[in-house]
Amino acid sequence: MTQQGTILIIDDEAQLRKLLARLLTLEGYTILEAQDVRSARKILDKSDIHVILSDVKLPDGNGVELTAQLKSSHPDIEIIVLTAYGNIADGVQAIKNGAFDYLTKGDDNNRILPLVSKAMDKARLQFRVRSLEERLGGKHDFSQVIGKSPRILDAVNLSRKVAATDATVLLLGETGSGKEVFAQAIHRASARTAQPFVAVNCSAFGKEILESELFGHKAGAFTGAVKDKKGFLEEASNGTIFLDEIGEMALDLQAKLLRVLETREFYKVGDSKPMKVDIRIIAATNRDLEKESEKGTFRADLFYRLCAFQIHLPSLNERREDVPLLAQYFLSQLGPKNNKRITGMSGAFRQALENHHWRGNIRELRNVIERAVILSDGPELGTDLLPLEFSHPENDGPAPLSLADMERKHIARVLHAVNGNKTRAAEMLQIGLTTLYNKIKEYNIR
Numbered sequence: 001m002t003q004q005g006t007i008l009i010i011d012d013e014a015q016l017r018k019l020l021a022r023l024l025t026l027e028g029y030t031i032l033e034a035q036d037v038r039s040a041r042k043i044l045d046k047s048d049i050h051v052i053l054s055d056v057k058l059p060d061g062n063g064v065e066l067t068a069q070l071k072s073s074h075p076d077i078e079i080i081v082l083t084a085y086g087n088i089a090d091g092v093q094a095i096k097n098g099a100f101d102y103l104t105k106g107d108d109n110n111r112i113l114p115l116v117s118k119a120m121d122k123a124r125l126q127f128r129v130r131s132l133e134e135r136l137g138g139k140h141d142f143s144q145v146i147g148k149s150p151r152i153l154d155a156v157n158l159s160r161k162v163a164a165t166d167a168t169v170l171l172l173g174e175t176g177s178g179k180e181v182f183a184q185a186i187h188r189a190s191a192r193t194a195q196p197f198v199a200v201n202c203s204a205f206g207k208e209i210l211e212s213e214l215f216g217h218k219a220g221a222f223t224g225a226v227k228d229k230k231g232f233l234e235e236a237s238n239g240t241i242f243l244d245e246i247g248e249m250a251l252d253l254q255a256k257l258l259r260v261l262e263t264r265e266f267y268k269v270g271d272s273k274p275m276k277v278d279i280r281i282i283a284a285t286n287r288d289l290e291k292e293s294e295k296g297t298f299r300a301d302l303f304y305r306l307c308a309f310q311i312h313l314p315s316l317n318e319r320r321e322d323v324p325l326l327a328q329y330f331l332s333q334l335g336p337k338n339n340k341r342i343t344g345m346s347g348a349f350r351q352a353l354e355n356h357h358w359r360g361n362i363r364e365l366r367n368v369i370e371r372a373v374i375l376s377d378g379p380e381l382g383t384d385l386l387p388l389e390f391s392h393p394e395n396d397g398p399a400p401l402s403l404a405d406m407e408r409k410h411i412a413r414v415l416h417a418v419n420g421n422k423t424r425a426a427e428m429l430q431i432g433l434t435t436l437y438n439k440i441k442e443y444n445i446r
């Protein structure tokens, strides 16, 4: 298989096959040829094919029917059907049967090449996703970190290196930039892979609750503590604990966490004996902990412990070249998940994604694609399926807005006004910090 992928051309007209083969070979694809369904099946048994170009009328079958059969036996292969001039009905039926699209014999190269390239992108992503799912049972590892930009590749390289050690890691990046994906990938690439990975969002709990969730408690430690309870640290024993939003942790809890980092020991709430735990710690934040430790809002000693190995995850705005790749990746996942047969995105849709300022990073992109997939009626995603702010970038879109839109925009403005300080934003909004975090997640606000 070459870098570009492998295409099988099924046509009984040798001359047409040769013509297409020559054209596509020049583009760097590997071409295999079959003159009928029987020989095509033989090739499919032996080779990894990404895209098939198939004639409708074949000596021993029909390309439109073959499409339906192949989409159930080889769902990751994308099929383009070659219809006779003027026979749109065949093309339409082929798409209904799961074809990526159809070409009319006689179409020029300007139509053939972009279409084949789109089908190839889609098929290759599907192959990649499938092989990962098979290998990992759906879990994250580095091959599931989509992106080719130098910045993301740097982050992956660093993470791979540190994964082999037991070092504490601090992941830095904006919300939705993939900190949890990286934490999981580091765990999976480490010697602890068969042991638990426990993720804790430190902002999701009030201070007392976080302490007992993290360290566990003894029966009778406080009202309602009827039984001994294991904490997340104990649950993650021999594995990895991922402490997300560590900047939100209260100062006295930070002191207790520092003790874990230094001695691998902690006290359950209400216990006088320390517990030992063998654990790897990965922490993450979207805040500037160095600044906060200078101001005294984050413990400097804990910061120095954590920052020994920092990995900065680029925001999506810093790696715009990855936007189309990620969009295509989500489309190939979310189309089937939502029972939609969507073959691609219009050029304008793609452009709008590339121009957008992504405050919620990859999470926002994923949600934009999912929304578009759910709303779409046709085979291609167009700009009409994009949310309002795409046409009104500065959040000043005219009415009508739903109540949810208003809430989202208001929260985003307040956050902007306080430079992203969530504690202050929650105060201004007069809501709890946890509620604010839930809303930020729900609305993809950064």
Ligand SMILES: Nc1ncnc2c1ncn2[C@@H]1O[C@H](COP(=O)(O)OP(=O)(O)OP(=O)(O)O)[C@@H](O)[C@H]1O
Pocket: 144, 145, 146, 147, 173, 174, 175, 176, 177, 178, 179, 180, 181, 182, 244, 286, 362, 363, 366
């Ligand atoms: N490189 C990537 N390739 C593919 N999907 C990704 C990648 N990075 C993140 N995602 C997806 O984006 C979403 C957000 O990722 P994740 O939860 O890891 O971000 P985060 O930085 O931990 O966010 P938060 O700070 O809000 O906790 C998830 O759906 C995740 O699967």
